[in-house]
Amino acid sequence: MSEPLIRTVHMGKRYALPAGDLQALADVSVAIGEAEFIAIMGPSGSGKSTFMNVLGCLDVPSEGEYFLRGQSVRSMDVDQRAHLRNTLIGFVFQSYNLLPRLSAVENIGLPLVYAGVGVRERDRRSRELLAQVGLDRYAGFLPPQLSGGQQQRVAIARSLVNDATLLLADEPTGNLDSHSSDEILAIFERLNRERRLTIVLVTHEPDVAAHARRLIRFHDGRIVSDTPVDRAATIQRTVVA
Amino acid sequence: MIYSELLRESWRAMRTNRMRTALTMLGMLIGVAAVVAMLAVGNGARASVNAVISSLGSNMLMVISGARTSGGLHVSSGSTPTLHLTDADAIRGLPGVAAVAPSSPQAAQVVYGANNWSTSVLGTSPDYLQIRDWPLARGSNFSPSDMRGAARVAILGQTVAQNLFGGADPVGHTIRIARSPYQVIGLLAAKGQSFGGQDQDDTVLIPITTAQRKLFGAQFGDTVRVIMVQAQGPELLAPVQDEVDALLTQRHHIAAGQDPDFNVRNLTEFANAAASTTRTMSLLLGLIASISLIVGGIGIMNIMLVSVTERTREVGLRMAVGARPADILQQFLMEAVLVSFAGCLAGLLLGIASVLVVNRLFTMHGLVTAGSVLIAVLVSVTVGTFFGFYPARKASRLEPIEALRYQ
Ligand SMILES: Nc1ncnc2c1ncn2[C@@H]1O[C@H](COP(=O)(O)OP(=O)(O)O)[C@@H](O)[C@H]1O
Ligand SMILES: [Mg+2]
Numbered sequence: 243m244s245e246p247l248i249r250t251v252h253m254g255k256r257y258a259l260p261a262g263d264l265q266a267l268a269d270v271s272v273a274i275g276e277a278e279f280i281a282i283m284g285p286s287g288s289g290k291s292t293f294m295n296v297l298g299c300l301d302v303p304s305e306g307e308y309f310l311r312g313q314s315v316r317s318m319d320v321d322q323r324a325h326l327r328n329t330l331i332g333f334v335f336q337s338y339n340l341l342p343r344l345s346a347v348e349n350i351g352l353p354l355v356y357a358g359v360g361v362r363e364r365d366r367r368s369r370e371l372l373a374q375v376g377l378d379r380y381a382g383f384l385p386p387q388l389s390g391g392q393q394q395r396v397a398i399a400r401s402l403v404n405d406a407t408l409l410l411a412d413e414p415t416g417n418l419d420s421h422s423s424d425e426i427l428a429i430f431e432r433l434n435r436e437r438r439l440t441i442v443l444v445t446h447e448p449d450v451a452a453h454a455r456r457l458i459r460f461h462d463g464r465i466v467s468d469t470p471v472d473r474a475a476t477i478q479r480t481v482v483a
Numbered sequence: 484m485i486y487s488e489l490l491r492e493s494w495r496a497m498r499t500n501r502m503r504t505a506l507t508m509l510g511m512l513i514g515v516a517a518v519v520a521m522l523a524v525g526n527g528a529r530a531s532v533n534a535v536i537s538s539l540g541s542n543m544l545m546v547i548s549g550a551r552t553s554g555g556l557h558v559s560s561g562s563t564p565t566l567h568l569t570d571a572d573a574i575r576g577l578p579g580v581a582a583v584a585p586s587s588p589q590a591a592q593v594v595y596g597a598n599n600w601s602t603s604v605l606g607t608s609p610d611y612l613q614i615r616d617w618p619l620a621r622g623s624n625f626s627p628s629d630m631r632g633a634a635r636v637a638i639l640g641q642t643v644a645q646n647l648f649g650g651a652d653p654v655g656h657t658i659r660i661a662r663s664p665y666q667v668i669g670l671l672a673a674k675g676q677s678f679g680g681q682d683q684d685d686t687v688l689i690p691i692t693t694a695q696r697k698l699f700g701a702q703f704g705d706t707v708r709v710i711m712v713q714a715q716g717p718e719l720l721a722p723v724q725d726e727v728d729a730l731l732t733q734r735h736h737i738a739a740g741q742d743p744d745f746n747v748r749n750l751t752e753f754a755n756a757a758a759s760t761t762r763t764m765s766l767l768l769g770l771i772a773s774i775s776l777i778v779g780g781i782g783i784m785n786i787m788l789v790s791v792t793e794r795t796r797e798v799g800l801r802m803a804v805g806a807r808p809a810d811i812l813q814q815f816l817m818e819a820v821l822v823s824f825a826g827c828l829a830g831l832l833l834g835i836a837s838v839l840v841v842n843r844l845f846t847m848h849g850l851v852t853a854g855s856v857l858i859a860v861l862v863s864v865t866v867g868t869f870f871g872f873y874p875a876r877k878a879s880r881l882e883p884i885e886a887l888r889y890q
Contacts, residue, residue: 300803300883321807328805339800339887343499355488356805400804 245312247408247440248274248297254305254463255292266292268463270306276407277438279430281451281471284460290444291412293460297442298331298410299323328356332401334411338393340385340400346372347381350400357404371399375429391422398429402439409433411443415450427453493818496790497825507786508826510779511866515830515859516837517772522855523838525765527848532761534675536754540615542581542717544724546574546710546731547746564706565744568691570734571608571710577726579719582610585691585707589699593687594659595647602643604660604687606694606707612671614713622654622669625690629668633692638669641684661698665689717751724749769855773862779826780866787819787874798878799886812879819871820864827863831856 255267267289274280282290295301296308299315302323308315310326318326327333340349350368351359359367372378375395385393394414401409411430415423431453433439445451452471459467497504548564564587571585586607593600605611609625612618622638629636637658644653653667674683689698695705714723728747737743791798798811838849 295884298803300887321809324802324805324807327803333803335887339796339803341797341800343495352801353804356801356807356810358485360485361487404805 246273246275249309252306253303253308256304266463270465276440279434279441279454280456281454282444282458283451288460289463290460294410294412298333299326328353329404330407332406332409334397334401334414336413336416338397340393342385345382346396349396350403353404371403375399390418394426409439409441413444489813489817492814493821496818507782507822510782511823511826511863512830514776514779515827515863516834517775518859519834520837521768521772523849523851525768526850526852528761530850531848532758539750542714542720543750544712545748545750548708564708566707566710568705574727579715579723581715582613582713584608584611584614584711587708591661598647600646602685602687606689606691608691614711618672620670620672630690630692633696635665636668637665638688640671640686641673642682643687644670776862776866780870783819783823784870787871791874791878795886795889798881799883802883808879812875815875815878816871820867823863823867
């Protein structure tokens with residue numbers, strides 16, 4: 243059996259607070275393969291974002307193990323984790339996190355700066371991705387000049403510019419209206435299908451989760467259910483409601 | 484991260500906060516301008532001291548007639564001198580002596596046609612020009628027969644020639660010194676100001692014998708006020724000084740414990756002391772100005788700390804997309820160095836401009852040298868790096884998720 247893209251073994255994350263330790267994640271053992279599309283749900287404070295941050299190598303687990311492509315992330319140093327974030331992982335945040343001083347194209351090219359790619363090649367690849375998210379006409383726009391949906395599409399383009407294998411999206415549609423939200427989800431579905439991109443997506447909305455093919459529920463830092471998404475059932479439920 | 488990328492990022496950040504960048508630069512600008520100006524003042528003083536030293540003549544001793552006074556080099560003109568021409572001849576015979584010029588000054592009126600000018604007439608010997616390292620612009624030095632025969636011949640300083648002859652060549656013309664006619668046989672090259680700020684070109688040289696017999700009063704006999712002695716090398720100055728002292732003590736029958744009626748001084752030593760004093764002074768001025776550079780550096784650190792705090796989220800995002808701590812460190816460091824370097828360039832311009840203006844207005848001789856420019860540039864880059872390092876390191880040590888959560 244080959245090693246999955248992601249494998250966690252009794253993984254936990256504890257924060258030391260003045261009032262005592264806070265167990266944000268506990269005993270998380272999960273495997274995620276290539277080209278999966280996973281939705282993460284759970285009440286606020288249940289550890290979804292913490293889970294995503296650890297998967298994205300922005301944070302390290304305090305217990306257990308996390309293997310990314312078979313390598314233990316806990317035993318890596320900061321530069322190695324930075325390299326993984328740069329080449330393997332794409333992050334999409336609820337609040338877009340674009341740099342307001344940089345144009346759309348420059349924002350998309352930011353990961354390439356740290357990959358040592360020259361300005362011309364960067365511009366070429368960024369424009370290509372901008373076209374893929376349907377914003378070719380907005381290359382020179384600054385983030386404040388774009389709508390929320392457009393900004394999030396720029397952020398998605400940025401997360402993919404380095405040919406990431408793993409896309410982590412923490413409530414990417416949380417700030418968007420339903421129309422923009424649908425556009426973003428359509429892009430995700432296409433990327434998952436065409437690029438075989440592994441997508442992990444946190445959401446509060448069942449409609450959004452219905453686009454995924456596997457649903458993991460968190461509660462108090464633990465995984466409480468891990469099931470395939472029954473497309474027919476969810477679609478029916480929305481129709482009824 | 485590539486350097487062109489670092490420069491681009493820094494430039495962008497500087498442009499975004501123009502006012503802040505300008506104010507931060509101002510601190511460096513003032514510091515650098517102060518350093519340049521202070522070093523210019525110091526260098527100027529040193530250059531003029533050096534010029535005076537070389538105009539004094541090299542390896543020179545002065546034997547002054549009369550008892551040692553606390554007044555320094557002042558040659559009293561009241562009493563009858565105690566040195567004689569024969570003393571000078573005796574000194575000339577000592578080992579290590581290159582040249583000897585017995586000299587006596589006298590204020591006198593010189594006249595040519597309708598022009599007259601009061602100046603200092605110096606009775607001296609042909610060696611004088613060699614000792615003072617003072618070339619002739621025209622004409623010739625006194626000949627041995629001029630000296631023996633107490634000829635009425637004169638060599639003019641530039642200022643005297645200018646006042647009597649305008650631009651014309653004075654050599655061959657006859658002037659009057661204290662109503663007697665003298666033939667001008669030479670014109671000295673320009674020499675400039677002395678230590679005390681006196682115009683050294685305001686002088687007329689005549690043979691010492693002529694001065695003694697025809698210009699000064701009969702009571703002076705064959706006495707001279709000063710005997711200038713040149714040693715054959717700098718290492719011989721001290722031994723020659725001792726020899727001259729011993730010789731004259733013997734010749735003047737000075738008993739042990741008795742005050743001598745002459746006084747031997749080493750002028751080169753004196754000049755070197757003055758030079759090292761100005762060197763110390765210019766160093767001190769530069770040091771004081773450097774303090775303002777440090778204040779400028781603290782301003783940079785202050786602003787960089789604010790900037791790091793403001794851009795915490797940006798740092799988090801950059802780390803999230805793959806920036807290593809070293810990349811973040813370099814980015815903020817580059818920004819600090821760039822701001823201080825830009826401030827430094829502006830400060831150089833201001834400093835040089837103010838030195839030029841002050842030189843013009845106050846006829847000072849402030850001197851901006853390549854060395855002082857180099858010092859200013861090096862110091863400002865060092866200051867930028869030093870004071871930029873702490874904020875940059877602080878940024879590079881941020882935790883990506885903490886930084887991203889920062890509001
Ligand atoms: N950096 C942190 N320091 C301290 N506590 C934290 C930190 N990040 C998250 N937490 C806590 O961990 C728990 C899980 O948070 P989070 O993963 O953000 O939940 P979710 O995304 O599911 O709403 C919360 O109680 C939160 O307050
Ligand atoms: Mg969350």
